[in-house]
Amino acid sequence: MTIDVDESRALRDARALARLSIGVARASTATDVARILLDELTAAMPGASAGVALLDEAEREFELVGVRRTGEHATTFRDRWSFDVASAAHDVVVTGTPVSLSRDEYLARYKERTSIADPETLARYVSIPIMPGMRPIGAAGLSWPHEPNLDAATMAHLQALVDAGAQALGRARLEDAERRTRYLLRAIVDQIPLGLLIMEPDGSRPLYMNQAYTAIFGLAELGQPGDRMTEVLDEAGNPIGRDRRPVIRALHGETVRDQLILIGEPGATRRSVLVNAWPVRDGEERLVAGVATHVDVTSRIDADHARDAFLGVLSHELRTPITSIYAGAELLARRLAGDESNYELASGVADEANRLHRLVENLLVLSRVERGADLHRDDPVLLHHLARRVLAYEAERWPGVRFELEMPPTLPAITGDDSYAEQIVRNLLSNAAKYGPPGGVIRLVLEHEGEHVTIRVLDDGPGFEPGSEERVFELFYRSPTAMRTAPGAGIGLYAVRALAAAMNGRVWARTRPEGGAELGVELPVADAF
Numbered sequence: 001m002t003i004d005v006d007e008s009r010a011l012r013d014a015r016a017l018a019r020l021s022i023g024v025a026r027a028s029t030a031t032d033v034a035r036i037l038l039d040e041l042t043a044a045m046p047g048a049s050a051g052v053a054l055l056d057e058a059e060r061e062f063e064l065v066g067v068r069r070t071g072e073h074a075t076t077f078r079d080r081w082s083f084d085v086a087s088a089a090h091d092v093v094v095t096g097t098p099v100s101l102s103r104d105e106y107l108a109r110y111k112e113r114t115s116i117a118d119p120e121t122l123a124r125y126v127s128i129p130i131m132p133g134m135r136p137i138g139a140a141g142l143s144w145p146h147e148p149n150l151d152a153a154t155m156a157h158l159q160a161l162v163d164a165g166a167q168a169l170g171r172a173r174l175e176d177a178e179r180r181t182r183y184l185l186r187a188i189v190d191q192i193p194l195g196l197l198i199m200e201p202d203g204s205r206p207l208y209m210n211q212a213y214t215a216i217f218g219l220a221e222l223g224q225p226g227d228r229m230t231e232v233l234d235e236a237g238n239p240i241g242r243d244r245r246p247v248i249r250a251l252h253g254e255t256v257r258d259q260l261i262l263i264g265e266p267g268a269t270r271r272s273v274l275v276n277a278w279p280v281r282d283g284e285e286r287l288v289a290g291v292a293t294h295v296d297v298t299s300r301i302d303a304d305h306a307r308d309a310f311l312g313v314l315s316h317e318l319r320t321p322i323t324s325i326y327a328g329a330e331l332l333a334r335r336l337a338g339d340e341s342n343y344e345l346a347s348g349v350a351d352e353a354n355r356l357h358r359l360v361e362n363l364l365v366l367s368r369v370e371r372g373a374d375l376h377r378d379d380p381v382l383l384h385h386l387a388r389r390v391l392a393y394e395a396e397r398w399p400g401v402r403f404e405l406e407m408p409p410t411l412p413a414i415t416g417d418d419s420y421a422e423q424i425v426r427n428l429l430s431n432a433a434k435y436g437p438p439g440g441v442i443r444l445v446l447e448h449e450g451e452h453v454t455i456r457v458l459d460d461g462p463g464f465e466p467g468s469e470e471r472v473f474e475l476f477y478r479s480p481t482a483m484r485t486a487p488g489a490g491i492g493l494y495a496v497r498a499l500a501a502a503m504n505g506r507v508w509a510r511t512r513p514e515g516g517a518e519l520g521v522e523l524p525v526a527d528a529f
Helices: 001-027 030-044 088-095 102-107 152-191 209-218 246-251 298-317 319-335 341-372 382-396 417-435 478-483 492-502
Strands: 048-057 060-068 079-082 099-102 124-130 136-146 193-201 206-209 219-221 231-232 256-264 271-281 287-296 380-381 404-405 414-416 441-448 453-461 508-510 519-523
Touching: 001 030, 001 152, 001 231, 030 048, 030 060, 030 136, 030 152, 048 088, 048 152, 088 099, 088 124, 099 102, 099 231, 102 124, 124 152, 136 152, 193 209, 206 414, 206 441, 209 287, 246 256, 246 271, 246 287, 271 382, 319 341, 380 417, 382 404, 382 417, 382 441, 414 417, 414 519, 417 453, 417 492, 417 519, 492 519
Parallel strands: 404 441
Antiparallel strands: 048 060, 048 136, 060 079, 099 124, 124 136, 193 206, 193 287, 231 256, 256 271, 271 287, 380 414, 441 453, 453 519, 508 519
């Protein structure tokens, strides 16, 4: 008879293990696995309450992922407590061995209550480590209101049930973490204002598109266009075939940088989109995807066009009337040389017209640089007469400043453009006069050094503020001292650098050791090319 009872028990335990194994194999989350495990544990020990807690190592907390009270179906609710709180779960995770405690032993060992067990209603508490591998990842706890019959076979069966669920719990917990990571990553990527497209390595379909991408291209869902097809064109308005789309080129191993495409429905207004694309490879250099980012730059390009149009008006439409005003005021001032009050008025008009004329000339350079126009010139230019003419004019314009010219008897011709060279010298001299000390001396020094001619403008002012030597050639840059000293727009030296670059030259700015500032330009001689 004893053999029949043992066989019946073994068969029952085997069936329970089989049910558990089949159930957890189908479960996809740690909560689902815990529910199945709790059902089998409480079925094996009628009248027991049970719970499953997993350790969150990153947060150093236990999380209760499932609990079943006596006489109830398995329920799931979340509760957490610190790993550092004394608890049966803590002990079995640390030691990797089960604990079995009476009520008095439980209360003596664990002063703080945790939601996995209620010591007020227990007579016996058992905690079993959940070990999918070498280290425990949590604990299964059972409690009874009356002392149970826990013989060796029963404890072995409970341990076998927990061990059968441990692998599934470990797998499910990893999958839960992966799902959370994917969800978090997608939530982050969907908020990025870049349209992101990830394409299968064979180019057959997209692997992922974020919300910004679908908004740019008007797609309803993954890979599905809306009611009307979107055309993709190049900057000239020519259709771009699918094989030449940036992301497809990336699948062929290309890296695409800042390609501007035009998109829109047939017959509708086009939008401008800036695209970058690159191939993605694994550790063995196998192509696994093509990635492309898209930025809608329509408003930026529209603003650039509006700015170019505005600068075009300033630099071209205003050029002729300002030149006429300036020439007329100069002529009028000469005729009124004997009439002091009217002469000063006419001279003032001429000076302001000249200042406006220079601003327009610099804006013309700015406009052409911003539009990407080719400024390069390589005509021969003679600096001797040009330097004397510009220096004489600036000396007349700044009567409180003494200008000096130093240059050898002969200078080779430089390669460039006569008007460029004149504007460079004029801007350098007027900059020195504007920001130099009243009554100071400004020296224009021209020298021939090897295959270059250098133009240096030296003053006896305070020099440049530390760290500003490179920045003075930036567009609209003005140091705090310059802003307090004289009005200006921060365009003149930017134009100097742009024009020097167009003549294959270079510029520099530095504070002289003996005091004062030096602005210089180095230009190639005509026979050096």
